[in-house]
Amino acid sequence: MEYVVIAYLFLSILLYVVLGGADFGAGIIELFTSARNKNRTRDTLYRAIGPIWEANHMWLIITIVILFVAYPLIYAEMSVYLHIPLLVMLFGIIARGTAFVFRHYDAVKDDMQHLYNRIYFASSFITPLFLGIIAGSVISGHIDHAATSFADVYIFSWLNWFSIGVGLFVVALCGFLASVYLIGETDNPEDRRRFINKARHMNIAAVASGVYVFITAWIDGIPLVNWIFGTTIGLIAVIAASISLVVLWILIYSGNAIIIRMLAGFQVTMILLALGYAHFPDFIVITNGTNLTLMDHRATMQTINALGWALLIGTIFIIPALFYLYYKFKHKEYPHE
Template sequence: MIYVVIIFLWVALLLYLVMGGADFGAGIIEMFTSNKNKSRTRKIMYNAIGPIWEANHMWLIIAIVILFVGFPVIYATMSTYLHIPLTVMLMGIIARGTALTFRNYDAVHDNMQKIYNKIFVYSSFITPLFLGIIAGSAVSGRVDPQATNFMDAYMYSWLNWFSVAIGFFTVALCGFLAAIYLIGEANDDIERKSFIRKARLMNIAAVIAGSAVFIASVKENIPLVQWVFGNIIGIAAVSAATVSLILLWYLISKGKRFIIRVLAGFQMTMILLTTTYKHYPNIIILKNGGHLSLIEDQGAEKAIQSLGIALLVGSIFILPALFYLVWSFQQKPDGESEVESH
């Protein structure tokens, strides 16, 4: 049953990266959109993310519950030594959702709408930034349970070049995902070309940020190159992601809207597979050379059994409901968005 739980954890993280990433990326795209085009971009954005934006954080909640119930030592370590970036990320999620609601449903439309807009776009940037920082910190070997001062214990565990580089890489990936999804919602060639340009820029930004990640890993003696290229799975995943990226750009020119979304999600899957396979089952690498493992540091056997059964049974209800949610939104007339743009 432990492997069922681990699979659910990995899939939950993947779905949050793909769906939540596109959601955050919509705000990032809005940040880099000119003022005269922002209103139209927002309307298209709502059509794209409307079916899933309220359900996205379900995957994060599932991942947190799995760690809390099934891997309490890992959960306690992360929430202790990475509590600062975790808090910033959670505050970003709250601020973003609140701003999105108030800027669309506020009874009075005044200058506060400008503040809501700024909160929305900035929190859309900050949240994936710190999500990536947390992921990078977990494997950076900077978490130090033996630290004797505040800075070593709670700041340098995440405030390093490698973790920050992964944070910006995550931001670029989210922007790229959103741009690809928004291409499929564009109703004319001008809008479509605009989102293609944004996708191209985010793709370039992801390449630059990804290069920075590798440079930082070498500088800080993190064996990222070995993790990615030191095994057949990593090489195959990188190759598949590269081929799919080339195919994606080819199909964009052919107007294949659905398949480019699938390919973008496939690339995120390959990236996550590449970065997690080699050091599995170690989920946190400690500064003292130790690690926390999903196998060695699992919770009580009864807890794992109960958690596995709950996840299997719950998926029977959650997944059909999610598919119905997406389907129901797709039945709306063309051009109608979930919420009105302001």
């Protein structure tokens, strides 16, 4: 059962990055869209993510519940040492969720829309940035139990070039996912071209920030290269991701929207797999080398069993409903709402 729980933990993180990430990415794309096209982009975007965004963000809740029920020490450790970035991420989550709904459900469309938009853009950028910073900090080994000053304990645990690099990488990844996703949401050739262009820019940004992450990891002495290229699984995953990226760019002009979405999702899966596989079972890396691991720092088996069953039973209810939701709202016609 403990592997069931671990599988759900990675699955929920993955789905949050892919689905929730595409939602954040939609805001990032809108931010980088010229004023002339903003309204049209917003329209496509609203039709695409309006019905499903709440469900996409549930994966974060599942992740956090698994963490605090099954790995309370890891959850408590993150809560203490990464308090500040978690707080910023929460502010981003509040701002993004509410601004997105408020701008749509404001019965009068006036200057308030600018305010909602500004908040929506800023939070769509900040939230994945800090999500990445948190992920980077968890593995970068700057959490120092021996530290005493406020700055060393609560700030330099996460504020370093590597973590920021991971943050930027996640932002670019979200933008890329969203652009690829939105290509399939419009029939207008001009819009399609614009989204393809966006996907290209975001892809370049992701590669650039990825390179930056490797460089900072090397400077910082984080064995990122070893983690990813040092294991067979990691190597296969990276090669698979690269090949699928090439296929995606070949198919992007003509291909089936579902296939290119799958390919983009596949790439993210491979990246997380490569990293997760090498890193497992460690979860949080601590300066003195006593890492918190998913095997040694889990709750008792009674709890793990109960949680595992709850997740398995929950899945029976959630998955069919979720698929039907995606299926039902995948049509491109304008909804009446």
